[in-house]
Amino acid sequence: MTSPSTPATLDGIPPAQVTASAVGWWDRLSARLGIPLVVGVLVVGGLTLTVGGNAYVAGIAIETLFWIAAASAWNVLGGYTGMLSFGHALFIGVSGYAVAFAVTHGWSWWVATPVTVVAMTVVGTLLLFPGFRLRGPFFALATFALPLIATTLAVYASGITGGSQGETWPINPSVAQFVFVGRGPYILTIGAIAIAATVASVFIDRRAIGRRMRAVADDDVAAEAAGVPATRTRLVATAVSIALSSLAGCFYITYVAFIDPTSAFALDVSLKVVLLSILGGLGRSYGPLVGALVLIPADSWLAAAFPGGLHLLLYGALLVALVLFLPQGILGGAERVLSRLGLRRPR
Amino acid sequence: MTLLQLLVSGVLLGGLYSLIAMGLTLIFGVMRLVNFAHGEFVTLGMYAAFWFYLSFGGNPYLSAILVVPLSLVAGWMLERTMFRRMRSAPPAMQMLVTFGLSLALQNAMLLAFGGDYRSVRNGFAQGSLHFGTIDVGVGQLIAFVASILIGAGLIVALKYTRIGRALRAVQENRYAIALMGVNVERLFGIAFAIGICLAALAGVLIAPNYFISPTVGGGLVFTGFVVVVLGGLGSLGGAVVGGMIIGVVESVAGFYLPGNLKGSFSLAVFILVLLLRPAGLFGRRGAEEVGFK
Numbered sequence: 025m026t027s028p029s030t031p032a033t034l035d036g037i038p039p040a041q042v043t044a045s046a047v048g049w050w051d052r053l054s055a056r057l058g059i060p061l062v063v064g065v066l067v068v069g070g071l072t073l074t075v076g077g078n079a080y081v082a083g084i085a086i087e088t089l090f091w092i093a094a095a096s097a098w099n100v101l102g103g104y105t106g107m108l109s110f111g112h113a114l115f116i117g118v119s120g121y122a123v124a125f126a127v128t129h130g131w132s133w134w135v136a137t138p139v140t141v142v143a144m145t146v147v148g149t150l151l152l153f154p155g156f157r158l159r160g161p162f163f164a165l166a167t168f169a170l171p172l173i174a175t176t177l178a179v180y181a182s183g184i185t186g187g188s189q190g191e192t193w194p195i196n197p198s199v200a201q202f203v204f205v206g207r208g209p210y211i212l213t214i215g216a217i218a219i220a221a222t223v224a225s226v227f228i229d230r231r232a233i234g235r236r237m238r239a240v241a242d243d244d245v246a247a248e249a250a251g252v253p254a255t256r257t258r259l260v261a262t263a264v265s266i267a268l269s270s271l272a273g274c275f276y277i278t279y280v281a282f283i284d285p286t287s288a289f290a291l292d293v294s295l296k297v298v299l300l301s302i303l304g305g306l307g308r309s310y311g312p313l314v315g316a317l318v319l320i321p322a323d324s325w326l327a328a329a330f331p332g333g334l335h336l337l338l339y340g341a342l343l344v345a346l347v348l349f350l351p352q353g354i355l356g357g358a359e360r361v362l363s364r365l366g367l368r369r370p371r
Numbered sequence: 372m373t374l375l376q377l378l379v380s381g382v383l384l385g386g387l388y389s390l391i392a393m394g395l396t397l398i399f400g401v402m403r404l405v406n407f408a409h410g411e412f413v414t415l416g417m418y419a420a421f422w423f424y425l426s427f428g429g430n431p432y433l434s435a436i437l438v439v440p441l442s443l444v445a446g447w448m449l450e451r452t453m454f455r456r457m458r459s460a461p462p463a464m465q466m467l468v469t470f471g472l473s474l475a476l477q478n479a480m481l482l483a484f485g486g487d488y489r490s491v492r493n494g495f496a497q498g499s500l501h502f503g504t505i506d507v508g509v510g511q512l513i514a515f516v517a518s519i520l521i522g523a524g525l526i527v528a529l530k531y532t533r534i535g536r537a538l539r540a541v542q543e544n545r546y547a548i549a550l551m552g553v554n555v556e557r558l559f560g561i562a563f564a565i566g567i568c569l570a571a572l573a574g575v576l577i578a579p580n581y582f583i584s585p586t587v588g589g590g591l592v593f594t595g596f597v598v599v600v601l602g603g604l605g606s607l608g609g610a611v612v613g614g615m616i617i618g619v620v621e622s623v624a625g626f627y628l629p630g631n632l633k634g635s636f637s638l639a640v641f642i643l644v645l646l647l648r649p650a651g652l653f654g655r656r657g658a659e660e661v662g663f664k
Contacts, residue, residue: 108463154646160462161405161604165596166645169638172593176635295470302467333481336474343471347464348456 061223068215072208082207088320089211089218090276091300095312096221097268098297103307104234105261106241108160109152111167112297114174115266117288119144119273124191124283125184133202137274144270149263156258171289178285190284193277202278214275221268222313228264229309237261238307303346305353314354376505377622383507385618386515387577391591392598392610393522394569400542400605401562403462404454407469410592411476412442412567416574417583418484424491424578431491431578432513438571446567450560473589480585488582497579514576521572522611525565529607538562542605594621597641603654612652 068089075081094116101107119140126136155166178185185191194201204210228234236257239247248254277283297312304315327335350357391413398406416438423434453472457465499508529535540548541558549555574588581587598617602609617637624636644651 102463106461108466110466158645158649161399161403161466162600162645162649164462164466165405165600166642168596169641173635173638173642176632176638180629180632180635295467298463298467302464306461306463333478335478337478337482340471340473340475340478344453344468344475347460347468347471348453351457351460351464 060226061219064215064219064222068212068219071215072212075207075211079207082211084321084324086207086210086214086279087324088316089214090272090279091296091316091320092218092313093214093221093272093275094269094293095297095300095304095316096218096225097265097272099225099301099307099312100228100237100268101261101265102298103301103311104228104237104241105258107156107258107261108164108298109167109265109294110164110298111170111294112265112269113171113289113291113293114167115144115148115269116273116276116293117171117174117178117283118148119270120277120283120288121178121185121191123274124193124277127194127201128191132200133274133278134200137271140274141267141270144273145263145267148266148270149259152262152266153259156255168294171291171294175285175289178288185285188285190282190287193281195281203281210275210279214272214279217268217271217275218313221272222310224264224268225309225312233257233260241307299343299346301353302351303353305355308353308355311353311355318354373504374623377626378619379505379507380511381619381622382615383511383515383618384622385615386518387573387614388591388594388598388618389522389611389614390518390569390573390576391595392602392614393525393607394566394573395592395595396599396602396605396607396610397525397538397562397569398566399599401538402454402559404563405462405466405469405596406566407466407592408473408476409566409570409595410588410590411473411480412570412588413574413577413591414480414583414585414588415476416442416571417578417581417587418480418489418574419571420575420578421489421491421583424493430495431493432575434578435572435575438575439568442568442571443564446564447560449567450563454559454563455556477585477589484585486584488584490582491579493579508580510577510580514573514580517576518573519611521569522607525569526607526611534558534561594637597637599651600641600649601644601651603651606651606653609651609653 071082071085075085094112098109098112102109122140122144123133123136126140127133151170152167155163158166179188182188194203197203197205202209202213228237236247236252237260239250239252240254240257244254247257280287300315300319301312302315303319304311304313323339326338329335330338352360391409395406395409398404398409419438419441420431420434423437424431427433449472453468454465457468493510495509497508497510499506500512501507529539537548537553537558538561540551540553541555541562545555570588570592573591577591594617598613599610600613601616602611602613617640620640621637628636
């Protein structure tokens with residue numbers, strides 16, 4: 025496995041050593057990513073072809089894939105970098121509004137989405153930047169307030185957002201406006217976004233940037249003393265996290281086809297991305313994926329089986345029980361069981 | 372509406388915010404825990420007053436006789452069974468647990484009491500006094516005076532009693548005081564129990580003047596967070612002063628700003644304080660950057 029840029033030999037250095045140090049990052053990465061990527065593409069492709077006609081199953085698939093993407097996005101900031109955002113609904117909601125505004129004013133979704141993602145990433149990073157010096161609960165409280173402010177502003181700016189009435193997505197089938205009759209295209213698109221978010225997580229996990237993020241999360245003073253550029257690392261984590269959240273938000277509005285201030289900036293959304301990451305395993309590349317795969321289908325079943333308050337009561341109780349009894353998440357718990365059985369070296 | 376009237380209403384409202392904020396800030400200062408479930412205890416206090424009023428009639432304030440011991444016990448038990456188990460967990464987990472608790476309590480109340488708005492009818496508390504051109508609701512006045520008395524009592528108790536001194540010491544440095552042979556775990560339980568009791572008492576005090584529903588406390592407590600951050604996380608005096616400021620700001624802004632922007636004003640104050648002076652008015656400077664390990 026040599027990339028084109030690898031020199032064949034270097035004077036005085038054994039060839040084996042040269043390849044070990046000069047193998048391109050892409051080769052090392054694809055060795056790690058190959059199988060998961062193929063599995064992901066096969067699963068998403070298979071779902072697109074098989075359940076596109078069954079609205080109920082397709083709905084669960086779309087929700088699950090959306091939450092994989094949104095929670096993976098949160099995990100980059102909250103899990104790897106230790107910046108506990110309790111306001112990620114802001115980025116998903118604002119992107120949804122922006123895309124809805126653009127599309128109802130004649131833009132194509134395919135153009136509006138990249139523009140929104142870039143703009144949201146720049147604006148969102150600038151917005152969070154002054155909060156970089158806040159730690160732990162202080163950062164959490166500041167981010168917690170952001171969607172609340174956005175809610176009142178969205179109600180107030182009714183000329184752009186439709187106020188508390190909300191904004192409706194076009195209904196006539198159209199590729200440009202991302203309106204389809206079957207569910208296939210939705211699964212395919214959000215599947216691609218979920219794969220991109222997971223691949224980005226694995227990429228970060230394996231690369232130096234991931235180690236820098238963990239160092240900043242553990243002890244930023246020590247990290248900085250050791251030469252880790254803490255602020256730049258926070259900036260990268262924030263930008264990646266917002267970009268992925270925004271992308272997920274740009275898709276989600278096409279699927280639910282309606283946005284209003286309370287649903288766009290719901291506390292529920294901000295919390296769910298945290299919950300799914302912790303359920304799977306905080307700061308693990310596949311944590312949000314596992315969390316969403318377990319909880320989102322169970323959640324739709326719970327919501328149907330226990331309507332109203334009981335569903336949310338169980339949800340709250342689950343949250344408490346999870347943190348008390350499985351703080352390392354499903355992956356952390358599984359790892360512990362495996363290492364106890366002697367199947368895996370403990371981390 | 373004169374400005375003076377707005378100021379008076381604001382200060383009266385501020386007394387209530389102070390009471391809620393004192394519970395939050397005590398719990399945060401001692402346990403380093405941001406209690407997102409605080410509002411649900413305010414709501415529980417309101418339902419207790421409502422139930423007391425339905426069963427025995429008459430004065431809803433008397434329900435405090437029951438609410439105080441019950442909330443102390445509930446707070447103590449909750450701390451022992453839940454938060455003691457996760458003392459070493461990262462702050463994200465601890466906050467998430469209080470979120471979960473909030474969600475569970477809110478929906479348990481929804482199931483138990485229904486979503487309808489309830490109200491306590493009490494002619495005395497709902498009357499008002501007139502001083503020249505200024506109207507003062509009796510209920511608001513009672514809540515204000517009680518809040519100030521409770522707050523002053525708490526500050527004095529923290530200053531001069533043995534447990535109070537221990538509570539202040541544990542805020543300063545929990546490891547050092549543990550080395551001095553003080554039972555820190557017990558202090559955590561005491562702080563949480565007092566915090567929950569203050570929340571429930573606030574619920575009793577406002578029961579005659581608010582419509583009671585499972586979600587009412589959550590909204591009030593968000594304002595409580597604003598107050599706590601403004602006053603300085605962990606500072607009781609800061610909670611009192613911050614409560615007054617936010618009360619006045621809300622009452623004045625509520626009059627001059629359009630109705631749907633009213634809510635975002637105190638939130639904007641909140642974010643500005645966090646960014647410009649995260650230690651708040653009376654908090655220890657630099658606390659926000661240490662991040663309370």
